[in-house]
């Protein structure tokens with residue numbers, strides 16, 4: 001029986017590189033590209049079929065920033081698949097990022113220079129907005145849309161014929177101080193990305209607590225810093241290319257400058273086929289690339305308490321109820 005692997009945000013960057021690498025690792029899987037834009041998804045499928053002509057690839061349209069679209073897409077997934085073995089929750093945004101050059105220069109001459117490059121801590125702010133669903137866009141796209149998707153396809157994820165895995169593309173930019181339980185959508189503040197990724201870490205821990213018994217397991221990954229469309233929103237592509245030699249130098253300091261989507265997908269690929277009993281719910285799996293360009297995976301304990309994860313889970317369940325009432329009064 002073919003393993004069914006669904007990937008959100010599969011048409012570019014880390015998601016697309018993951019598709020390539022999964023097909024190279026196991027050409028017997030059925031891959032489902034869950035994308036918001038059908039044309040971009042078709043282009044991705046064409047590219048994947050060129051390198052893997054016998055690949056079995058489906059497409060489902062899902063905009064994780066829209067509840068209506070998530071409900072429609074989830075229905076299609078339920079109808080199409082009896083079971084889903086892997087769900088990569090990878091789609092994500094960082095809208096209108098701004099660099100603090102002052103913090104960058106100060107950081108360069110401080111003892112925190114390595115962690116600054118590894119996490120981007122204190123270097124970036126974003127401007128968020130409210131979606132048609134009345135939610136903060138970064139929160140809805142990076143977290144809540146994905147959460148609703150999981151809840152909607154629960155019957156095909158929790159099945160008797162073996163465990164299923166949820167794999168979240170989180171970030172080392174996830175930071176406790178950017179997140180607040182009383183403002184979990186990050187209405188007040190300019191670090192919505194960091195807050196959403198921290199919320200993702202909390203959610204993954206809670207999902208394990210509530211779903212492991214039913215055969216569903218959740219892990220979080222940091223792909224490292226990768227030059228994708230997300231990074232081209234921070235600085236234009238030609239500037240990144242211009243400072244490439246500096247970036248390779250930075251790679252000597254920190255193994256987290258994975259730079260290419262191929263390298264960034266390392267930990268996501270590593271989790272595919274892992275025995276679920278060997279996974280640690282409280283750990284984040286990082287894609288790393290050494291100065292010589294070798295890829296490997298490193299794990300680190302996350303900076304969170306299970307109690308906060310429980311409290312956040314309760315809040316997200318309450319929000320789900322509220323949203324369902326609005327969608328289906």
Ligand SMILES: NC(=O)C1=CN([C@@H]2O[C@H](COP(=O)(O)OP(=O)(O)OC[C@H]3O[C@@H](n4cnc5c(N)ncnc54)[C@H](OP(=O)(O)O)[C@@H]3O)[C@@H](O)[C@H]2O)C=CC1
Pocket residue numbers: 008009010011012013014015034035036037040062063064065066090091092093141169170171172222223224225226227228229230231
């Ligand atoms: N690049 C980096 O350094 C890092 C990235 N990450 C995370 O990796 C993930 C992938 O990003 P990356 O590959 O870098 O960037 P890309 O911008 O290349 O990929 C993001 C993907 O998400 C999709 N997407 C965005 N919004 C939605 C939506 N509302 N509904 C459905 N799909 C959507 C995009 O689709 P479309 O093409 O239609 O916009 C695209 O396919 C993100 O979660 C990001 O936060 C984490 C750490 C570092």
Ligand SMILES: CC(C)=CCC[C@@H](C)[C@H]1CC[C@H]2C3=C(CC[C@]12C)[C@@]1(C)CCC(=O)[C@@H](C)[C@@H]1CC3
Pocket residue numbers: 099104116117118119120123124170171172173222224225234243246247250
């Ligand atoms: C490399 C040089 C000389 C300058 C670039 C400085 C910053 C723009 C850059 C340094 C560390 C980067 C970084 C991210 C964005 C760009 C930086 C701040 C992220 C926050 C991007 C998104 C993520 O999820 C993180 C893992 C990245 C961490 C590092």
